[in-house]
Amino acid sequence: MFTAFISAITPVFLIAALGFFLARKTDYLEHPGLAMLSSQIALPALVFTSVTQMKVPVTEMGYLMGVTALCLAVGATLIAIFCKLLNTSPRFYLSTLVNPNTGNLGIPLVFALLGPEALASAVIISTTVTLSHWTLGTTAMSGQYNWRSLVTNMPLLALLSGAIVVSMDLTIPVPISRALDSISGIAIPIMVMLLGLSLARLKIGGARQVGIIAGLSIYRPLSGFLIAWLVVSLITIDTTAALSLLIQMSMPVAVMSYVLTVRYGGPVDRIAALTITSIPVSLVILVLIFNFQSALL
Template sequence: MLLAYFNALLPVIFCAGLGLALARNSTLLDSPSLSRLVTTIGLPALILSALLGMETPVWAVSETLMAILGVLAISAVVGAIGLKLAGLEVRGYLSMLVNPNTGNLGIPLVFSLLGEEALIHAVVISTTVQISHFTLGVWLLSGAFSLKTILSNVSIVTLVIGLAWVATDLHTPAALVRTVDLLAGMTIPVMLLLLGRSLATINLHELGRIRVIAGLSIGRVILGLGAALAVVMLLPLEPIVAKTLLIQASMPVAVISYLLASHYGGPKDDVAAVILLSMPVSLLAVFGILQFF
């Protein structure tokens, strides 16, 4: 099991590390168009590819949606209570604790560990968490909510269209499937390279707050994993859905949390430190999940 875990993890770590090295030593990843390429073409293509190729019925995806919504709700309530007890600002830290990195890290990791069968569930979870970033996250940090941001998100629109297409059992031309698969193939490697680039740009200033940072890092993983375990015990989930949910919920703090904190005047230095420190904690949790589930 240990060898299989590292064999699956190595490509993920290598690609992210390559992105970090390229960001520090070259300009290959400097173009902001790369991020737009992934969000407007790559991720929607990955969503369609996963939906069109899935062998599980549509109700299994709705089950996944219910499960991740449960995880987010439990995490939000418990996280808010924990932050209050710790004397930390709910506004600045709650979204970071609730919304993990299910995209750049979670999707590739689930794909490497569980295979293509789990990909659709990982994508549904990631898209839901993305919605949470731009609802709960933006609302907490800015004090405002924008429905327009949600409705204009290409991944969300693609997921809705794809689910409707699959649910109606419409015929999909083979040429269209191959085209979507071809576009989707670029997404996971580029996402990992961009993750490495994002980590290279993080500037750590306040490592003197190591106890707070360590507590938040461990808390993020424990909160997500605990909420996912509660949902798995309450709902009759398929084993592949349960494993995907547990892994995705145990991911570290998302890089987008740092970007939102920077944009809206949140505690960006603490968030940056927690992103890095929560990664090894998350990978240890994932290893435990594979051992016991």
């Protein structure tokens, strides 16, 4: 089983390593439009095609989004309580320790470990987490809420469009369907290479308080896994969706949290360190999920 696990995730990390190498040695990934292409074009196409091709019922879609939101809400409540007890502001840690890296890393790993049939669940979960970044994350870090971030959120719009197509049993013309398939096909490779780019750019030399960083690195993936496991143990949910949720919630600190921390003037070095140091913990948890999935569900 461990060999199968390594075989499944190796392509993901090879592509990330390629992104890291390209970022160090070339300027191929430097154009700001590449990130926009991934988040505003390729990922929405992937969301739309996954939902429509798998024909996920709207009720199941909403249910999975609700389950994901429940996991995030429990995580946010725990962080708020811990920060209160420690007399520490949750401003930059609420979203960072609650919202996992479901985009650059979560979707590719779900696809690698569970196959194409889990892709729809993965993108629904990831879209929900993205919404959390642009609601919980931006509100906590900035101190104010911007509703326009929802109206202009392309993955959410793609998800809603896919839900309309499925609910109305509409048929997408073949040329359009093939075009969307081709566009969505570049989403995962670009996201993973951009993860490598982000890791290559991060500056962690000034990070201090190693013990705190180590503790938070363990907390983010482990708490996400335990919360998701508790939730799927208490509710009725499809096995594939449950495994996808366990994997996604066990992901490390999101690069998006680092980006938002930079934007709002937070502890950049510490959050940058967490995006890297939490990855090994996630990998250990993934091995456990992959090898003991029948015992978990």
